[in-house]
Amino acid sequence: MGQFVQWLLRIAGGMVVIVVLIVAGVYFLASRSLPQYDKTLSTVGVVAPVEIVRDNANVPHIFGENDQDAFFALGYAHAQDRLWQMMMLRRTAQGRLSEIFGNRTLSIDSLIRRFDFTTLARHSVAAQDARTQAALKAYANGVNTRIDEINQNSLGRGAPELFLFPSAISPWQPADSLAIQKLMALQLSGHLEEEVLRARTSLLLPDEKRLADILPDAPGSGVAALPEYAELVPGNARFAATTPLPDHPLSPFKHRALTGASNAWAAAPNRSASGGTLLANDPHLGLTAPGIWYLARMELANGGVIGATIPGIPAILTGRSNSLGWGLTSGYVDDQDLFIEELNPANPEEYRTPDGFKRFVTRKSIVNIADEAPVTLTLRWTDNGPVLPGAHYSLNTITPEGHVAALGWTALSPRDTSLTAAIALMYAQTVPDAIVAAEDYISPAQNLTLADSNTIALKVVGAVPRRNAAHQSKGRMPSLGWLPENRWQGRMPYMSNPSFVSPKGGIVGNTNNKTVERPFPAHVSFHWGDSQRIQRWTRLMQGRQVHTRDSFIEAQLDTVSFSARALLPLVGADLWFTGETAADGTPERLRQRALTLLADWNGEMNEHMPEPLIYAAWLRALQDRLIQDELGPLSEEYTHVEPLFIERVYRDVDGASVWCDVIQSAPKETCTMMAQLALDDALVWISERYGDQLESLRWGDAHQATHDHTVLGDAPVLRYFVNIRQSTSGGDNTLQRGKTSGTGPDPFQNVHAAGYRGVYDFSDPDSSVFIISTGQSGHFLSRYYDDMAQLWRRGEYVPMSLDPELARAAAVGVTRLLPKE
Template sequence: MGLIFRWLLRLTGTAVILAVLVVIGVYYLASRSLPDYTKTVPAAGLAAELEIVRNNSNVPHIFGQSDNDVFLGLGYAHAQDRLWQMMTMRRTAQGRLSEVFGARTVEIDTLLRRLDLYPLAVQSVEVQSPEVKEALRAYAAGVNARIDEINRDALGRGAPEFFLFPGPLAPWKPADSLAILKLMALQLAGHLENEVLRARTSLVLNDADRLDDLMPDIPGKGSAALPGFAALFPDAPRVFAANRKPRDPLDPRPAPGRAGASNAWAAATSRSASGGALLANDPHLELTAPTIWYLARLDLQSGGVIGGTIPGMPIVLAGRSEALGWGVTSSYLDDQDLFIERLNPDNPEEVETPDGFKPFRTRRSIVKIKDADPVTLTLRWTENGPVLPGSVYDLGLITPPGHVVSLSWTALSPRDTSMTAAMNLLHARTVTEGVAATAGFVAPAQNMTLADSTGAIALKLVGAMPRRDERHQSQGRLPAPGWIAANRWQGRLPYAANPEFIQPPGGIVGNTNNKIVERPFPLHVSFLWGDSQRVKRWELLMQSREVHTRDSFIEAQLDTVSFAARSLLPLIGAELWFTGSAAPAGTSERLRQDALRLLADWNGEMNEHLPEPLIYAAWMRHLQDRLIRDELGPVAEDFTRVEPLFLERVFRDVNGASAWCDVIQSAREETCTDIARAALDDALVWIGDTYGTQLDSLRWGDAHQATHDHQILGKVPLLRYFVNIRQSTSGGDNTLMRGKTSGEGDNPYLNVHAAGYRGVYDFLDPDSSVFVTATGQSGHLFSRHYDDLSVLWRRGEYVPMSLDEGLARAAAVGVTTLVPME
């Protein structure tokens, strides 16, 4: 027995020692890729010595003798901190994820190949200005200098992820940066998905008024009556249940309802306490670890530029120079149209056009798959655009037999000058120059908010606006017959047609993804807008002060009061407040009374420490589900987030909308009060099962956790606890400090889409500008800069960023010197 024990002890000890050695070895190899920020590195393509000065937040300040050298330095800094992220985004745009990740990403690769984003980016290189071509080449040289250094000095392949998912580190090319910009356009595109959902919903609802309730226009002048999808395509399938698969974190398509958002506003000198223009901006995207944003300062010949960059591109997408600041918000421009294309019944390789049947334009493409045989695709295009498979965007659910679906989209241009426009903005010094600089922007369409040192402010929609025929059958709201000439695009509208607000009389301009203009189709910009609620709170905060300061702009940026909650609760609970007899403790009636008591005293603040936001959110979610479930059936699964305008229409009985309150399958006629009471009970049962019945002890932040998850390692057992960043957060779907909820899974209130970047600038004292990102500068999980900014972000704090070289050098914690290659 003793012998057995001794051998077990020896074996256990050996196993422990081996495990420790393995851990040490893994850590050593992974830590080799941690950047050393104080070193001298030779770089091919560099004209003169260059310095990258990093402050204690790891923000690089890049000083060079020429603009191209500075862009080279930015490429090197991006590759130091975010090489894995850059390479993954490039593979995504190329449709080559499956070479590394295997069969799980074949559908993603297939879609990206069919969209042809990377070949279009390659073609677009030639239409950039000569200066931008040089800048792109210089940036690529900087990225490649880091790759060469990694290979030369055995620096752990550049990131720990490359050990787990090995693949060649191909040199960076100018087209790669253009492809990243096109990939961003895909991440922000929501009209395609909305067209499909509207078509599916219209097939279920026989009453056009009820469709208007559920998918309402933002209040304002309505559109003309339109045909339903069934009228356009009587043979459309009546299969309503979508094949819901778990969404792969690598999928660049936005999840339903998450196509992009943002806030930006500016005040002219007449509304500024300091006498200088003010600007605030916080773009919203899917939360990831690391965030997509990367702070940097570029010392260009035209002056310093500082703000938020996207690794992979040599531009400051949101930020300021000494004289001009710019912020971006999703414009919701309708820049996508789906077309149902009729196949020739005698030859399925031909598609109908206004001039008769014509053959598809085709090309073969091979998708290589790790540990599996390659897949050969036949890519097809019609005159309207690429043909998409029925397996994506639920297109198979709306495609009649003998038809296929194609896509027209402004981003599918081989002459996309968006990069040139974005880089021109870095050299603009006034609002007027900024508006002119972005004339060549194509996609993604953005609202650009501008402020300059003279006190001028403006908002301009930048991006190509499709020219549609006023006789378009669906006005771009539904997939339309592609063989009818009136439905097809007729080029682009001139840049002058893009809405603009320059030096508005009120001295304040801004956008929360709200409707910005009321114009008749086809100059309407969009029927789909991203916000109808945040803008109301923004208007109140802006108009409640005669003049604003940097701090009041920060206060608005971090505001968590829900206008939707304030407006809906008195309406929905009108006949429930303080009614009925006192109920014994422990009964459902008493729990409902306690919940109503809490909500009656609540001011609508979605504070993470309060119970009321959770009760309100759960009530509204269950209420909407009860209202629509019997009419929509399986399609109700696509309406998992609350639409405040729908609930308002129902409870105000706008155009007969209270009809939603009656349950079709029941014998009695339910009232809206009945449904509101039952939905509150549903919500309290869910809360009780999930968090307990002690309502006073509930915390919104326990449900509304920010999910900064690693796209690859975030679901790996054990490892996910090291790579994911989870935080209790305030805000909600309809607050200015927006934290959009997932609407799915066991916890539909997770904060999955929020401001990855925040910046506020005062042009009287530009060095008082403050910035923050949602995670940290580094994408390396062993770096202290992987998540150091996330703590500030959660608390609503910022880091100062100055264009003063002396301040940058005084606070330096590392200086990387790049020298020309001998």
């Protein structure tokens, strides 16, 4: 027996040694790819010495003698920290994920190939101006220098993930950057899905009033510039200081509720306590680890520029120089139209046009699949755009037999000069300069918020399709592609894009809200991204006569839900403090406790409070009850609560209270009954998931920010190292927006938020601050992988200085790139 135990101990000890050796070996190989920031490298890519000074937040400050070398160094820095992310973005844009991930990403590749981003990007390289072409080439050389360095020095393939997926890394090309820019346009465009959903819903709701309930138009004339302060406050008042889209973490196809959201606002000197202009911006995208944003500073011929970049794109997309700041929010321009094309019954290779039948432009495309036979796709284009398969976007539910659907989209231009505009912004010195520079911008449409030392402005940039006034659906639903009145007639003139320069009230801003009210076809859009946050923003901006950097930060981090304040009194009007106190342990008593908590709540979506969870679960259950009988399975497409719909129902706008009556039941249900039943539903769900001690609930337990690794996030063991999960405040309709997933067992997870925040004060530019949601590095063994994550969660920032001495004083490393002799 003793000998048996000894052998067991020896075997166990041997296994422990083997495990330790394996772990040590894996760690050694993975750590080889950690970049060394303090070094000197000779390369043929630069013509003069360049320094990349990493400050204590690991933000690279790039100093060179010419601009091409600066762009080279940006490419090198991106590849040092985010090589895997760049490779995945490029593969996604090329439709080549299946080469390493197999059949599970085939649907993504298949749809991406239909858009043909790679071919369009190659054509667009020649459309850029000379300065941008030089920047693209220099940037690509910088990326390739890092790849060559990795290969020559055996630096762990540049990223741990590349050991697990050991595919060859092809050299970076200028077109790759433009293809990634188009990929971002795809993630920020939702009008295609909106058209399909409206068409499907209209088939079930022939009454236009009911369609207007569930897919409401944004009310009002639009908000961009606020009125003069004195006009609001007279006198001497004083103020206190269906077919599901591809379901994979790498999929760029996002649900319509997650296709774009951001905040940006600016104050003129007369509304600033410091006497200088102020600007704040926090663009919202899906949360990942690492985040999409990467901070950088470049010293160019006309001065320094600092802000947020996207690895793979050689431009600071939102940020500031010493004289100009710029911020971005999704413009929600209606730049997508779906066309129903009729096939020739005698020849399915032809489709109807205004001049008769015409052959599709076709091309074969081979998708290679890991461990499986390749798949050959036939790509087809019409005059209106690429033909999309019926299996995507639920197109088969609205496409008649003998027809196909084609997409018109401004991002599919082969002469897309958006990057030329983005780089020109980095050189602009004034607001007028910036507005002129942005004329070349095509897609995705953005609201460009600007501030120089004296002037503020908001300009919608991007191509706006010119439509015929007789268009069948006004671009709101799919239309017949062969009718001339439905086809696009070019682009609206840039000067007609909405513009607000130096408004009388001294403040401009956007929360993806409706900005203008114009008659079709000059309407800009019928579909907007926000009708709620703008209400809270207006109150915060007009609640002070003058603003400071800190008041702008306060607004960015505000978690009060206007929706909660507006809807709870409507929905619960007949439920509060009614009836006798119920016995403990009964559903009635639980409901009374919930209502008591909500009665004293101010609408703050604070992570430590129970009320936000009760409110969110109640409104979610209520909308589900209201729409399920009318919409059936289609109700599953309405994943997020639409506050305007709830308001229309409970105010009985145009008879909208009819939604409260369940069609299939004999009794006539009232809206009060539906509110009570929905609250009971919500409390049952909460009790099963979090327990029935309502007072101890935490919104943050349900509203966790999911910074998940797009490839390793579900891997056993590894997920604990690569994912970043945080309890967060905010919600769908707060300025500190944490958009919930809306689906699955965790419908309130925070999946879409401000991955970057920046606030700039031009009375003292070096007091400006910024933050990103994870860290600069994409390497999960790096201390810079998640070092900013807790700062971001707590609403803290790091300095945004262009002072080179400050960067050098706390540098964690300096990389010197020298010309190779």
